[in-house]
Amino acid sequence: xxxxxxxxxxxxxxxxxxxxxxxxxxxxxxxxxxxxxxxxxxxxxxxxxxxxxxxxxxxxxxxxxxxxxxxxxxxxxxxxxxxxxxxxxxxxxxxxxxxxxxxxxx
Amino acid sequence: xxxxxxxxxxxxxxxxxxxxxxxxxxxxxxxxxxxxxxxxxxxxxxxxxxxxxxxxxxxxxxxxxxxxxxxxxxxxxxxxxxxxxxxxxxxxxxxxxxxxxxxxxxxxxxxxxxx
Numbered sequence: 001x002x003x004x005x006x007x008x009x010x011x012x013x014x015x016x017x018x019x020x021x022x023x024x025x026x027x028x029x030x031x032x033x034x035x036x037x038x039x040x041x042x043x044x045x046x047x048x049x050x051x052x053x054x055x056x057x058x059x060x061x062x063x064x065x066x067x068x069x070x071x072x073x074x075x076x077x078x079x080x081x082x083x084x085x086x087x088x089x090x091x092x093x094x095x096x097x098x099x100x101x102x103x104x105x106x
Numbered sequence: 107x108x109x110x111x112x113x114x115x116x117x118x119x120x121x122x123x124x125x126x127x128x129x130x131x132x133x134x135x136x137x138x139x140x141x142x143x144x145x146x147x148x149x150x151x152x153x154x155x156x157x158x159x160x161x162x163x164x165x166x167x168x169x170x171x172x173x174x175x176x177x178x179x180x181x182x183x184x185x186x187x188x189x190x191x192x193x194x195x196x197x198x199x200x201x202x203x204x205x206x207x208x209x210x211x212x213x214x215x216x217x218x219x220x221x
Contacts, residue, residue, distance in 0.1 A: 094210065
């Protein structure tokens with residue numbers, strides 16, 4: 001099945017700095033989903049991208065889907081301590097990327 | 107919003123015991139449910155896809171006889187870890203879909219510890 005590769009594995013930032021995580025697939029994806037998992041919690045759905053070149057924003061979060069629908073990114077502007085957690089992408093086959101663990105130093 | 111209830115939230119039992127985990131969709135009918143396993147600080151690994159009224163589709167490397175999945179109704183899927191051993195200790199999470207083009211909704215997960 002499809003597999004999404006996600007980088008980086010870890011990201012440590014100072015509060016106020018920006019953060020980006022990337023997902024790539026060797027095959028075209030019909031859609032890609034992004035989730036956030038807080039320590040000790042379960043994944044929480046953030047967004048689903050479907051269209052080529054799609055860009056969606058949720059407050060400080062910006063999600064992009066590549067023109068070829070093979071890559072996607074999640075960008076957080078001016079991180080806050082509440083952004084701490086692991087961000088996962090998942091393909092339409094419900095398989096998750098490795099995740100990017102974000103820590104934010106106050 | 108859609109709610110998925112998973113029970114129990116944690117269980118500790120002796121090696122050789124079989125453990126059943128339930129996953130219920132509370133306010134929608136879930137034609138498809140998914141079972142994942144997650145080790146500490148790792149990603150979610152898809153174990154199997156469960157469709158109501160049919161046999162589950164297991165991912166490569168997941169033992170069908172070890173992890174029994176039953177999806178008897180549109181609101182309930184169960185995962186039974188048979189003859190559990192310490193290496194089966196993990197965080198098991200289910201999710202449910204009400205429609206194919208909709209995101210999956212996750213249960214709170216079950217922490218399984220086998221002594």
